[in-house]
Amino acid sequence: MSKRLVITGLGATTPLGGDVNSTWQAALAGTPGAKTLEHDWVEQYDLPVTFAAEVAVEPAGVLSRPETRRMDRSTQLGMVAAREAWADAGLTDVEVDGERLAVSFATGIGGVWTLLNSWDTLREKGPRRVLPMTVPMLMPNGASGAISLAFGAQAGARTAVSACASGVEALIMAMDLLNTGDVDVVLAGGTEAAIHPLPLAAFANMQALSRRNDDPGAASRPYDIDRDGFVMGEGAGALIIETQEHAEARGATIYAELAGGAVTSDAHHITAPDPEGQGATRAVRRALASADASATDVTHVNAHATSTPLGDVPEYVAMKAVFGQHLESICVSATKSQTGHLLGAAGAVESVLTVKALADRKAPVTINLDNQDPKIPLDVVTGSPRELRQGDQVGICSSFGFGGHNAVAAFRTA
Amino acid sequence: MADKNAILAGLAEIVEEETGLETEEVQLDKSFTEDLDIDSISMMTIVVNAEEKFDVKIPDEEVKNLTTVGDAVTYIANAAG
Numbered sequence: 001m002s003k004r005l006v007i008t009g010l011g012a013t014t015p016l017g018g019d020v021n022s023t024w025q026a027a028l029a030g031t032p033g034a035k036t037l038e039h040d041w042v043e044q045y046d047l048p049v050t051f052a053a054e055v056a057v058e059p060a061g062v063l064s065r066p067e068t069r070r071m072d073r074s075t076q077l078g079m080v081a082a083r084e085a086w087a088d089a090g091l092t093d094v095e096v097d098g099e100r101l102a103v104s105f106a107t108g109i110g111g112v113w114t115l116l117n118s119w120d121t122l123r124e125k126g127p128r129r130v131l132p133m134t135v136p137m138l139m140p141n142g143a144s145g146a147i148s149l150a151f152g153a154q155a156g157a158r159t160a161v162s163a164c165a166s167g168v169e170a171l172i173m174a175m176d177l178l179n180t181g182d183v184d185v186v187l188a189g190g191t192e193a194a195i196h197p198l199p200l201a202a203f204a205n206m207q208a209l210s211r212r213n214d215d216p217g218a219a220s221r222p223y224d225i226d227r228d229g230f231v232m233g234e235g236a237g238a239l240i241i242e243t244q245e246h247a248e249a250r251g252a253t254i255y256a257e258l259a260g261g262a263v264t265s266d267a268h269h270i271t272a273p274d275p276e277g278q279g280a281t282r283a284v285r286r287a288l289a290s291a292d293a294s295a296t297d298v299t300h301v302n303a304h305a306t307s308t309p310l311g312d313v314p315e316y317v318a319m320k321a322v323f324g325q326h327l328e329s330i331c332v333s334a335t336k337s338q339t340g341h342l343l344g345a346a347g348a349v350e351s352v353l354t355v356k357a358l359a360d361r362k363a364p365v366t367i368n369l370d371n372q373d374p375k376i377p378l379d380v381v382t383g384s385p386r387e388l389r390q391g392d393q394v395g396i397c398s399s400f401g402f403g404g405h406n407a408v409a410a411f412r413t414a
Numbered sequence: 415m416a417d418k419n420a421i422l423a424g425l426a427e428i429v430e431e432e433t434g435l436e437t438e439e440v441q442l443d444k445s446f447t448e449d450l451d452i453d454s455i456s457m458m459t460i461v462v463n464a465e466e467k468f469d470v471k472i473p474d475e476e477v478k479n480l481t482t483v484g485d486a487v488t489y490i491a492n493a494a495g
Binding site (some may be wrong): 064065066069128129131132133134379 | 431432433434455458461462465468
């Protein structure tokens with residue numbers, strides 16, 4: 001018997017803002033997060049893509065200097081979001097049983113800056129100069145380990161690594177932890193900091209990135225006929241997930257219920273999505289089933305919608321397969337149009353936005369949708385935020401990743 | 415022989431950078447582990463940074479003999495000759 005799980009705290013640091021409130025206000029207003037990169041290495045390597053969506057607030061200004069030195073940038077961003085979520089849940093002054101507190105924090109790539117900086121140090125200065133902290137900083141579980149340490153979480157620190165599906169998969173792993181009965185609270189989320197010349201060059205060579213160098217703010221344009229690839233972003237999102245029992249016992253404010261979730265895998269191609277979206281379809285269906293929700297309960301979808309020519313269509317096909325006629329009554333937000341693609345953090349940040357949408361009954365906007373692709377006839381929220389109806393309803397957040405990973409979370413209004 | 419006060423000041427900066435401790439806390443009689451709560455990974459980071467800053471070599475097998483800040487200052491002063 002699965003437990004009723006609720007979300008009591010949110011945290012985020014994104015290209016739109018250094019916390020949830022500033023990110024949310026920007027997402028309602030419609031704010032392009034991508035800008036021309038002002039780093040020497042862009043010119044040094046003559047990169048084919050010269051823009052990305054960097055975080056609005058540098059983590060070094062928020063964390064102490066020793067923390068910054070001992071954490072990869074991805075862990076730094078995760079820690080900033082985790083602290084906000086923890087405080088937002090009102091847990092700062094609460095005695096939480098560490099043996100019943102777990103962490104589930106995802107990343108797509110992990111400490112890529114640390115790995116490559118250390119490689120540069122090795123080649124330029126020799127092995128003696130390689131920092132002893134290199135391995136714990138670069139490992140993908142670096143963030144979940146550091147966060148478990150920071151909050152005294154002793155019931156497990158798990159790391160979902162499923163490329164761009166990681167952030168949502170972290171929530172599903174959190175559900176699994178809570179449903180064991182051994183855990184009361186999970187600090188869940190995802191983080192990514194991979195705006196480094198190597199991933200930029202690699203993604204560009206896959207033809208996955210937008211080349212709209214002359215107009216970065218207009219580059220991420222999910223569902224638009226002129227979309228030409230995704231925009232690299234960085235940041236982190238965090239959610240405090242508790243059993244309802246635990247949340248109510250301490251009188252916590254509940255944003256929404258984490259009602260269900262599911263993962264599936266395509267087994268179709270290592271990077272290309274299944275054109276018929278079968279894996280995605282199964283993930284949405286299973287997520288709704290585990291939420292004990294019917295398709296008609298759903299009013300809002302925060303879509304994966306990365307703005308690649310290939311990727312946006314199968315997600316629509318999957319939604320059509322699950323929702324049928326009801327799809328016309330669902331408003332869809334493609335917030336990557338604003339934030340860029342946060343890879344392993346995307347699903348975490350988008351889950352935060354989905355929870356905010358349900359709590360405030362407002363769906364955030366999709367920007368840059370000038371000419372909607374006729375192959376994707378969705379009701380996309382553009383221009384101004386869409387009011388969601390009153391009463392109980394379900395919102396879903398979908399994430400898909402290289403490797404054929406599909407992860408879908410279903411949230412219900414509190 | 416190198417100026418021990420200058421070495422202490424430089425070492426204190428390295429320790430501050432790594433641990434966040436105030437430079438004034440880094441005194442000659444302080445033990446790295448007992449007083450300054452520096453773990454082995456931080457100690458190795460401090461050693462590597464000290465090697466670079468003072469242009470000396472501190473072999474790994476010597477590091478365990480550097481119990482106090484004073485031990486490290488003396489070692490660096492002698493090594494820098």
